[in-house]
Amino acid sequence: MDNGSNTLDFCNLKVVSALGRGAKGLVFLAKINEGQNEKQWLALKVVSKAFVRMRNSSHCKRVSFEQQILRRFNHPLLPRLRGVLETEELLGFAIDYCHGGNLHSLRRKQSEKTFPIDAIRFYAVELVLVLDYLHSIGVVYRDLKPENILIQETGHIMLVDFDLSKKLNPKSPQLLSGISSPSSDSALLVDRRKRLLPGCYCCHSGIMPLDSDSQLGTNSPARSESDSVEKSNSFVGTEDYVAPEIITGEGHNFGVDWWSLGVVLYEMSYGTTPFKGVNRKETFQRILMKQPDLSGENTPLRDLIKKLLEKHPDRRIEVHEIKCHDFFKGVNWNSVLQIARPPYIPQNDIEDKAGFSRKDVESFVRKIFFKNDNKEEKPKEVEKKKIDGANQNKVYNKNQNTVWVDKLTDNPTQNEDFLMF
DSSP states (O other), X not given: OOSTTOEEOTTTEEEEEEEEEOSSOEEEEEEEOSGGGTTOEEEEEEEEHHHHHHSOHHHHHHHHHHHHHHHHOOOTTSOOOOEEEEOSSEEEEEEXXXXXXXXXHHHHTSTTSSOOHHHHHHHHHHHHHHHHHHHHTTEEOOOOOGGGEEEOTTSOEEEOOOTTOEEOOOOXXXXXXXXXXXXXXXXXXXXXXXXXXXXXXXXXXXXXXXXXXXXXXXXXXXXXHHHHSOOBOOOOSOGXXXXXXXXXXXXXOTHHHHHHHHHHHHHHHHSSOTTOOSSHHHHHHHHHHOOOOOOSSOOHHHHHHHHHTOSXXXXXXXXXXXHTSGGGTTOOTTTHHHHOOOSOOOOOOOOOOOOBOHHHHHHHHHXXXXXXXXXXXXXXXXXXXOOTTOGGGXXXXXXXXXXXXXXXXXXXXXXXXXXXX
């Protein structure tokens, strides 16, 4: 399974558990049960055709858009579309499963709820690389947050969930000064997921694993880029990470992703987001009016965060300046993925359980999104490893370590270990 043209069906697909749910669909852990890909674990994202039809036309377009954009990706820090699935009731697609959870849950496992500086630099480098690639092909991501930054089995990140992404005109090559082209980078790196080499750039730095026993300066001058790059007026994003220009509705472009990167780096450093209020209104007001509290000595990291969190998009730091910033001093951007050593390598300990049939999965989806349908039969139990902090929406069988799927029907999954979309 090397590209998204593969058609999946329940005859050759083994669905073993539910990973989580979002506003429009569900994610299952699955794998191909025959052939050379038998040991390859997948995250299978499915949506109900009936549920999508009940919404406005934009939901249908979003489902199609995400598949199309996944087909185009050719980068080691982005998911590959491994196949598509369609039944009379469901639409779905599969991407690589990430064994290490997400960056939010990993941060919360740290003793101080923050990352060491070397770990922040490692993840920041990879986020800059993947955002730069997306912008080079004309994609503004618009939903950068730790929950969408997954950890691959190699320890490198994978950015997921492109439901809110927008296709704009690609950035001109002149704006990518001092770096190699994305196509050459991708050709060099695309086969590295299974053979990433240890190196010396970023050492292991005290990152605590996600084990089952743990508890949970001066503004840059105005630029002409915003005048030449297409803008979107959509209001999208997750409130703590959304850029000021999205709130005001004045139009936005690739710069909103750099703002969100600043919020993510702040959260990794301080353990909280910089503008969080008691409600959405207060959060938005703080984003528009308040300066981030960068307490402590003036360091390159704090200076970078300050420049990323510049409220005026025309004065916000951009990719070529980011790569030249003192925080990344010594980084060779053309080879860093080959030599960087991840601070955390997850354990590959997935338990291979009995699979679910198409009827089971379709029944599960109906139960989640049409919970008031009294004709719906009670679905079978979904087997899943118990995760700390996820008990609010689950009732476990003490003897079998299972969870009733109808206890997941009320709200999108809140557990940070789940794959959200």
